[in-house]
Amino acid sequence: MRVTEVVSHACRLPPASPWEDATNKVDGLEIIFVEVRTDGGLTGIGLTYTVDIGGTVIKALIDDYLTTLVIGMDPLDYEQIWNKMSRQSRRLGLGVNSMAMAAIDVAIWDIIGKHHKQPLYKMLGGARPSIPAYISEINLKADDTVDDLVRRVDDYVARGFTSAKIKIGKPDFAEDLERIARAKERLGPGGTLFVDLNQRWSASEAITKAAQLDRFGLGWIEEPTLYQDIQGHANLKKAVRTPIALGESLYSRAQFLDYLRADAVDIIQADVAFVGGITEWHKVAHMASAFGRPVAPHFMMELSLQLLCGVQNAFMLEDVVGGSLTELGLVEVPIKVENGIGVPSNRPGHGIVPDWSAIKRHELTPEKVRKAFAGGSK
Template sequence: MTGVAASRDAIVRAEAWLCDLPVETVRTDAMQSFLSQETIFVRIETASGATGLGYSYTIGTGGGAVLDLLRTVLLDAVTGLDASRHEAVWRAMISSTRATTVGAVSSLAFAAIDTAVWDVKAKSSNAPLWIAAGGARESIPLYDTEGGWLHLSGDELVESALSAQRHGLGGVKIKVGKPRGAEDAERLRAVRDAVGWGFDIMVDANQAFTAAEAIRRAAQFDDIGLAWFEEPLPAEDVSGHASLARSSSIPIAVGESMYSIGHFKEYLHAGAASILQPDVARIGGITPWLKVAHLAEAYNVAVAPHFLMELHVALTCAVPNSLYLEHIPQLRALTNGDMAIESGAGVPSDTPGLGIDWNLDAIDGLRVR
């Protein structure tokens, strides 16, 4: 790139702020309740006047720490860098935080900047993110999570699953982690009996079990025909996941609680997961998310990312080995329109940039002052 072009793409201003966004519905799993979403925004401007708006999030705590790292270290570290060179920007963030990486706070902060960089980069090339990042497909099948929370009754689970099926979605995810596995299995069988065998059922334990209990519950679920068993164990227990994967025919899905590319590599090398669920915010941005997706492709493993459907719809359409997109709306209070859905599939925006139609007045109204 010439010096003139580089100067036009140089980041000349960067700011960060925090919004406290209420959740859209009651959400409970085996480990916690999702009560609020701290959403961290970063806005960058280049010398040419191009702007990018990126974001990250936490489930209720830690947003202030992420914001502080951005304001005291990272925004200064990236100012002056070429926004068209996302790898160089990401490396600069790593170099400025060696003592605190790899970790959740750093990765969440990286993601807010990296998504802003990709936003301005895609806008500058007049391309939507799904094409700028690969353009592998034009839509992605959806599955529903909102109707599967742990506090819901069996009848409510069935009703929600049938509604998702009527709307053309490919499956539903149901939380597990009741005191006894038989209770989980009973709830799942009720849903299977209602929807039949042409509809996927996923289960998610949110890291609640030991390896022994996960193996035991997988055996109790074996006749239900599950599409995957998500986060059965704590994310750091690679060997436990490998033992479970060897003992069960149910595909094991992990990734929402993993914060580095290397952690995903360990799972793949150990044969401990057959579906990866990287989260842009938690892995540190679009730049490392794409690396995880391509690493999974090299292992012939599918990706089905966690949360952030408004952003992940573009990324799942960018790569060839995407399996599903999780339908769990959370940004409607901050945007001017919903993600497009056609025949039960998510459709990415063709607007240059991330493709999220932000309502800037609403964002400003929810700022934590």
């Protein structure tokens, strides 16, 4: 079996619910789908994404460079394919190249599952048939009140979630403390609350403020400070009892290894799109296991669901409000979390069936983005 063709499709659309955190306001999700076709009649579907910026760059890298590298290769040789793409694109640094590689790598694994007539999670180890999920909201608008937050948390509980993540990082830290206290109260004694800073605090500020969060018994504090500051995270981890989670801003297993060696992280949140796909994500997960750390991947619920059910050190699945492919209307077969539990599709491969007509309706082109892009960083 050989790869004969790679066809990419890029789309841009707003989140199904407005997204705003302490450092960014998101106007558009840019999702790049690929079809990797073979002479054996199998087609793998891959995808990657970016937030607000870079989708046209990723698509161009796939179309103009990576496609040429994989044509003619055996899709079952996933290590050869990944390493070839990695070696040829390494001079771009980390980020855009790994995000582009991810789309092809995910499609390759979809082919592998279809070839063996097995769902992805079983190809990756079949550690469990389901995984607990937490609801994750991105809502830190200036006019969002504590009462608004409480109403949403009540709705999450009614939908069967016992765990939720909220954004913090308000200019007035007292507002953060009130939001945490009220949300924790609504989740009840058996519930778990996670908080996410999106790198809002400085290193010294993080130590001072995070110490005041210990009393809440939070599940974790996510990305409290700049992702490059390994020593700052290590110092913070020593200073507080609340676990530290991070990983969505890291792009390789080497970067995760630096954090693990420094004892600077408790929970690994590798994003399958950002680290270059399933091949690299699986290595990150096993490396985390060697250090006794659980994995709770960032975003990409439909893929993360399969990945978590494949490994022993899985912690929880993130279900982001307004960000699932089902909510965005980009799939023909819905994939949803029910009553706080994610159950992976048993279709061969990853089970994601794109709605090509919907993707076409939201097509991303350089001309469109030049007219619309304004940026949302604060």
